[in-house]
Structures are given as C-alpha cells and as structure tokens.
Amino acid sequence: MSDKVTHECGVALVRLLKPLSYYQEKYGNPLWGFTKLFLLMEKQHNRGQDGAGVACVKLGMPAGEPFMFRERSVEPEPLNKVFKSLLAQYDQQVQAGTVHPEFPETVKRGFSFGGELLMGHLRYGTSGGYSMLSCHPYFRRSPWPTRNLALCGNFNLTNTTELNASLTAMGQHPIFATDTQAILEKIGFSLDEAHQELYRQLRAEGLPGDAISQRISRDLDLGRVFTRSAEGWDGGYTLCGLIGNGDAFIARDPLGIRPCFYFQNDEVVAFASERAPLMTVFDLEAPQVSELAPGHVMVVKHDGSLSQTQFAAPQPRAECSFERIYFSRGNDIDIYEERKSLGARLLPQVIAAIDHDWERSVFSCIPNTAEVAYYGLMSALRERRRSEVKAAILAAHRSGALDDVLLDELILSNWPRSEKVVSKDIKLRTFIGQETLRNQLASHVYDITYGSVNPGDTLVCVDDSIVRGTTLRKSILRILQRLHPRKIVIVSTAPQIRYPDCYGIDMSQLGKFIAFEAAVELIKERGMTELLREVYDLCRAEVSGGEPARTNHVKKIYSPFSAEEISAKVAQLVSPPPNGWGGQIEVIFQTVENLRAAVPNHTGDWYFTGNYPTPGGYRVVNQAYLNFYEKTEARAY
Known part of the structure; x- marks a missing residue:
C-alpha cells in the first residue's frame, strides 16, 4: 500500500502443557516456548513496528518469589530489542552460573521468561501515540496472584468515553488515556469482584489462607469474568490476558471483525492473529489450525485444561475485508488466492x-x-490474450491467411509485457x-x-x-x-x-x-x-x-x-x-x-x-x- 494506513496490531500466546524439563529432553532447549513466542511474533512483524511487548507467568512459584514478568520497547526495531535484551539477561545468568540450561529448574528459577505461559504483542500506534505508556501488554498488579492481570490486544472500541463513565460511576478514578486502559480496568474490576466473592465464601467455610488461595485459583471462572466485563463494548477486538495464577484467556469480538487462530496438541496451546504463522512455527497443515469463534472467550486454566464460553449473543459476521486485501501476510493460501482473484x-x-x-x-x-494481486491480473491478461490469439489463428486458418508473419504478429508482438x-x-x-x-x-x-x-x-x-x-x-x-x-x-x-x-x-x-x-x-x-x-x-x-x-x-x-x-x-x-x-x-x-x-x-x-x-x-x-x-x-x- 502506497498510502499510510495504520496497521492492525498482532497478538501471540503460547501455553506449554509440559514442564520445561520435557522440552529440554525432547528438543534440547528449555526455552522452547520462549523461542516459539518470538517466532510467532516475527512471522507477524508486518502487524506492528511501533512497539513490542511480552509477558510471562511462571506456574507454581513458591511464596515470596516473583511469578509474573513483562518487557516492552518502543525503540526502533522493538521486537529485536525486546528479545535481545531478554536473551542477554539469560546469557549473563548462564555465564554467572546461576542458570544451567541442562537443568531446567534453574532456568525457571533464574530467568524471568523461563515460564510456561507467554504472551506477546506487536503494536502500530493509533490514538495512544508512540510512548511506552501506550505499549502493550498493560499490567494490573496485586499481591493476590488471581488479581494480577496482563492484557494486550488488537482492537479499537468506539465507546471508550462511555466505558470510562461507567468506571467513574462505580467510584473508580480511571485515567482517560486509551481504550486499552478502559478495558484493563473493566476486566480488572470484574476480576476483583469474582475474587472477593470466592474469598468471602471460602473464608465463611473456615478454610485457612493457603487453602483459600488454592481454591480461588481453581474455581475462578474467567469466562464469567469476561462476560461481565464485555457487556456494552462496541468495536472490534482480539484480546489476550494472563492471570498471575497461570490462567489465561483469549477473546474475539461478536462480529469477528478482528481475526484469531489457535492450535493445540499435548505439548502446547498457541494463539496468533494469523493462521500462517502458526502453520510455519509449529509445522502444521491448514486443517490443524482452528479459528476462534466470534463472541467466544477461550480460557486456559493453570492446570492446562481448555474451555470456551460464548460471552455475547450471535451476530452476523463482519470480518474485516482489509485483512484479506492488505493487513495479513499473503502466504496463507486462502489469502493468496483471494488477492490473485482481486487482481484478476x-x-x-x-x-x-x-x-x-x-x-x-x-x-x-x-x-x-x-x-x-498483480500476479492475478497478469494471469488473467495472459489468459484473455491466449483466447484472442487462438480465435485469430483459427480464423486465419479457415481463411487460408495463416503464415509465419501473422503468427509472429499475433504471438510475439502483442503479448502482455510485465516489468519491475x-x-x-x-x-x-x-x-x-x-x-x-x-x-x-x-x-x-x-x-x-x-x-x-x-x-x-x-x-x-x-x-x-x-x-x-x-x-x-x-x-x-x-x-x-x-x-x-x-x-x-x-x-x-x-x-x-x-x-x-x-x-x-x-x-x-x-x-x-x-x-x-x-x-x-x-x-x-x-x-x-x-x-x-x-x-x-x-x-x-x-x-x-x-x-x-x-x-x-x-x-x-x-x-x-x-x-x-x-x-x-x-x-x-x-x-x-x-x-x-x-x-x-x-x-x-x-x-x-x-x-x-x-x-x-x-x-x-x-x-x-x-x-x-x-x-x-x-x-x-x-x-x-x-x-x-x-x-x-x-x-x-
């Protein structure tokens, strides 16, 4: 596209379903999941070059040790900056002897992104500008793991003013910055409510504090939390969220305006904004990649179980046609054929x-x-010219006028010419x-x-x-x-x-x-x-x-x-x-x-x-x- 149009953002999420030791033994790399996240983001680099951010949650960390991490950059080549910075930290820890790759437990303990749940975002700046304050993932912190929230997305909402007003009506003091902040606070409010409901119920049952925390983590219903939060949203979105206890959710707007795809096997669950990156990174065929249904939220619990909840009533689908014309990479076979057809x-x-x-x-x-699309047009032009030449040759043959000069004029001198x-x-x-x-x-x-x-x-x-x-x-x-x-x-x-x-x-x-x-x-x-x-x-x-x-x-x-x-x-x-x-x-x-x-x-x-x-x-x-x-x-x- 010769004109400036702000790109769609890109999201990626990787949830490992095995301990890090499994990936070290099978693939020789305790950072297998971290590497897959980088590749998914690199394969979607077309979707955002103004900022990049990643977040990680480590499962089962002992009390007193950090369990949730974030790294972001809005410098030139932000994706490379983020991963080079993190890998430099990793290499320093290996050289210092605090991390030993052959012992994955040291990787998990010593490296901030040596976790099982990883999320990434590629951003093109829109209303929020280009500063770090507008760079995803956004983070909402709490000493309770189930009230920590990291959020990123590919979206715009049309009614952010109304959402902020509803937060104010609840008694909050929201910062009127971006729709991301409004969504973060809406989901965060519902998350807090769900946490408090469970806490009061379990405390009334007389459970001790550590048991209460475990039960809240087990019983927290993120599908219900998101359904409460998304009521009244107007816009297109694919949202990814991480909870500090290791739960995760991925949601798509009811009209399917923004795209989202996923893949799962017994080793990993992975999500991305485009199908082709999942196919390339995990060596898949197209039927192995599924599309997240519009108006649904997929929840991955900390135990690795998956569930889907329909959070909005079905509506006529209205997927963004610009995804097919321009935004998504053309190496997806369906998009490739559609673009050729547009040219033809x-x-x-x-x-x-x-x-x-x-x-x-x-x-x-x-x-x-x-x-x-140019290839599609050229193919159509050549097909049309072939039909014209064929008709001319047959007519000349019937009239007896067919000779070498005519053939040269028909075929060699009048063929569609392409140049770079x-x-x-x-x-x-x-x-x-x-x-x-x-x-x-x-x-x-x-x-x-x-x-x-x-x-x-x-x-x-x-x-x-x-x-x-x-x-x-x-x-x-x-x-x-x-x-x-x-x-x-x-x-x-x-x-x-x-x-x-x-x-x-x-x-x-x-x-x-x-x-x-x-x-x-x-x-x-x-x-x-x-x-x-x-x-x-x-x-x-x-x-x-x-x-x-x-x-x-x-x-x-x-x-x-x-x-x-x-x-x-x-x-x-x-x-x-x-x-x-x-x-x-x-x-x-x-x-x-x-x-x-x-x-x-x-x-x-x-x-x-x-x-x-x-x-x-x-x-x-x-x-x-x-x-x-x-x-x-x-x-x-």
Whole structure:
C-alpha cells in the first residue's frame, strides 16, 4: 500500500502443557516456548513496528518469589530489542552460573521468561501515540496472584468515553488515556469482584489462607469474568490476558471483525492473529489450525485444561475485508488466492484503459503488498490474450491467411509485457505520524527502473488500495512521469475508501480520503454546496440524538455521482504538475461487487459501503463529517 494506513496490531500466546524439563529432553532447549513466542511474533512483524511487548507467568512459584514478568520497547526495531535484551539477561545468568540450561529448574528459577505461559504483542500506534505508556501488554498488579492481570490486544472500541463513565460511576478514578486502559480496568474490576466473592465464601467455610488461595485459583471462572466485563463494548477486538495464577484467556469480538487462530496438541496451546504463522512455527497443515469463534472467550486454566464460553449473543459476521486485501501476510493460501482473484477481476477495466493495445502496454505493481494481486491480473491478461490469439489463428486458418508473419504478429508482438518498474530501494519509516516529515520521506521511498518503459507506452501499475492519494501525488506519479509513457493507469485492488474505520484501522479523518475529497470537489464544481450544509445538519442531529446512531448521512455526499465520475476526479486530484510531460493519468478502483466475489467470507466492508455493523460505527462516521465541516483535526472516536 502506497498510502499510510495504520496497521492492525498482532497478538501471540503460547501455553506449554509440559514442564520445561520435557522440552529440554525432547528438543534440547528449555526455552522452547520462549523461542516459539518470538517466532510467532516475527512471522507477524508486518502487524506492528511501533512497539513490542511480552509477558510471562511462571506456574507454581513458591511464596515470596516473583511469578509474573513483562518487557516492552518502543525503540526502533522493538521486537529485536525486546528479545535481545531478554536473551542477554539469560546469557549473563548462564555465564554467572546461576542458570544451567541442562537443568531446567534453574532456568525457571533464574530467568524471568523461563515460564510456561507467554504472551506477546506487536503494536502500530493509533490514538495512544508512540510512548511506552501506550505499549502493550498493560499490567494490573496485586499481591493476590488471581488479581494480577496482563492484557494486550488488537482492537479499537468506539465507546471508550462511555466505558470510562461507567468506571467513574462505580467510584473508580480511571485515567482517560486509551481504550486499552478502559478495558484493563473493566476486566480488572470484574476480576476483583469474582475474587472477593470466592474469598468471602471460602473464608465463611473456615478454610485457612493457603487453602483459600488454592481454591480461588481453581474455581475462578474467567469466562464469567469476561462476560461481565464485555457487556456494552462496541468495536472490534482480539484480546489476550494472563492471570498471575497461570490462567489465561483469549477473546474475539461478536462480529469477528478482528481475526484469531489457535492450535493445540499435548505439548502446547498457541494463539496468533494469523493462521500462517502458526502453520510455519509449529509445522502444521491448514486443517490443524482452528479459528476462534466470534463472541467466544477461550480460557486456559493453570492446570492446562481448555474451555470456551460464548460471552455475547450471535451476530452476523463482519470480518474485516482489509485483512484479506492488505493487513495479513499473503502466504496463507486462502489469502493468496483471494488477492490473485482481486487482481484478476480488474481485467475488463484494465483492458478498456489500455484500449486493447497489447503491444504498447507495460504492466507493473507498486511494491510490496500489491504483488500477489498483480500476479492475478497478469494471469488473467495472459489468459484473455491466449483466447484472442487462438480465435485469430483459427480464423486465419479457415481463411487460408495463416503464415509465419501473422503468427509472429499475433504471438510475439502483442503479448502482455510485465516489468519491475517501481522499487522500494530503502527502508524508511513511512508510517511516521508527523505529516510533513512523512511526506518528505515518502517522496524518496520509491524509485524506478529507467528504460523499462518505452516512450509512448501505456504504463499500468497495480496498488492494493488508495486511501489519501498522498504518496501517489507527491512521489509515485512524479517519478513515473520520468519514463515518458503516453498514459499512466493506477489500478487499486480495493474499492474507493469512502468512510472511516473505527474497529482497528486508524482511518478516522474523513476529509483525508481522496474519494471523499473528490466527491466534495464535484459538489462544489456543480454548484451543489448546499448539500454540504444539509449533511452537516443531519449528522449533528444523529450524533446529538438520544438514541444510538443508525443512519450514515455521509452517503448523501456520494449519491449524486457515479463511481466512474469520482475515479476521474481522483485522477485529477492526484496528478502532479506535468513538468514537461503531456501524458494522461487514469485511476481505476475495484468494484464492491468484485470485492465480495473475490473475498466472499469477509463481509466487513463499511469503509467502502458505509454499512457499519454496530451503532458505534454510525456515530463515528457522522462525527467524522462534523469534524470535517467544522475543520477540526480531532479523531471521531
């Protein structure tokens, strides 16, 4: 993706079901679980590069010894920093003789992450910024093991203000920082209540203190705790939590917006945000990896037993389609095929854009995530060209006109030509939040292969999505002009992004979407500016009304225009100064119908269609328009 879109965060959890000595004997590594956690996070590194954090719980530690640990970093390359720091600690302890790898009990006692329960998080900064205060896992401490809580997640909630208000109403003094803090305190409150209920009951039975602690640990019902906590949440989430006694939970939102997968055998239970990392790290086939059902929380007790609880009523599934278009790695076979299909389904629009001129057309892609869709488009182009050649050969044969010259013209001179035209030649942090600095960097991220396009060719470049058009306008199209094609066609495998997201992707400022900018420009050009005020009044009434929002009034901004009209205006808006180049620029977007055909099982497409799965989404889209109209940069949630 050439534009900045904040990535989804990634989670990983590993629960060893055997003592550390088992893994030392079988695999020669008492840190087998720790290594698996690192690999799961490394294989999901695409999901977060602003921060990384890990947590560990050691089972059965004697009283007085630490049992719960956390390490985080927001420095450059945070994942490497976290694990290098921990392994350096381990090596120092081995050299000092306090830890002996051949004796796993010394590893558990001496190394902070020599435990059986491990959790990791990869973060892309959204509302919480980029400081350590916003880096997961969050930690809630207590001298009671069953009241200690470490929490991380891939999520956004739309009603954090209401959640904080409910905490205040309970008598708490929450810090209004992030939705993570609000969730931590909600779960922590329910955890405290469950602990106190058990404690009073067991004390009334006359049990001694150590027996009470053991019984609380045994009887603590995390499924019930989470069900109490999650009542009233509006958003998309996958949450992982560790309790100090060794219990763990993993929960997924009722709509399935955020992904979560898991694997279990007699040695380990492991969870991750994507299926492919589990397959790679544990050497699995796809059917061995299961998907956590939406609206369910999986609990792993300290004794290793697993249970699932449905914490919310079933709802129509609305998995985020952006996971398939862009966020998840393409080495999952289903995602790979879907992305190829997204590229292939652009075929009719692309052929029309090149005016069937195969001989003078060059096809390429904007690296790196558009590559698979590009393969799908090229495959479709070649299949179409083969059918045309076959028909031409048969017609020539029937007419007696078939000869070597005709065959050369049909096959050799008019075949789809692919080139690596655009390159990402350096690693720059193009997701840096500061707008001015990011734009300066973005203009140098991409470079071209000079001479790969002949003057007079049509150059077709595939991108997986176009959000703001900033990088197209400030970098990519400027450098593509240097090749002097007669026409540049930018092809997006995603439809026009028209509406904000509020369930994980940090796309909340409506005025920054290039499709919205195009629609507003068309409104102004055609003397329809009263529509802007009309929509403002409708949005204000919707947001300020007492009932939950249910109508997306921003749809009225787009309704006077066809998708083709908006695409044409987008092409004008992203076109840089010609600088002596007199060619044409065209922008093509995927249709929503083709998206649904290519990605049939992930129906969450509110950023394209404006059809939100929760009331919070409708409130956010209307608030986003109010912010645009009032010229405020505030986030809509």
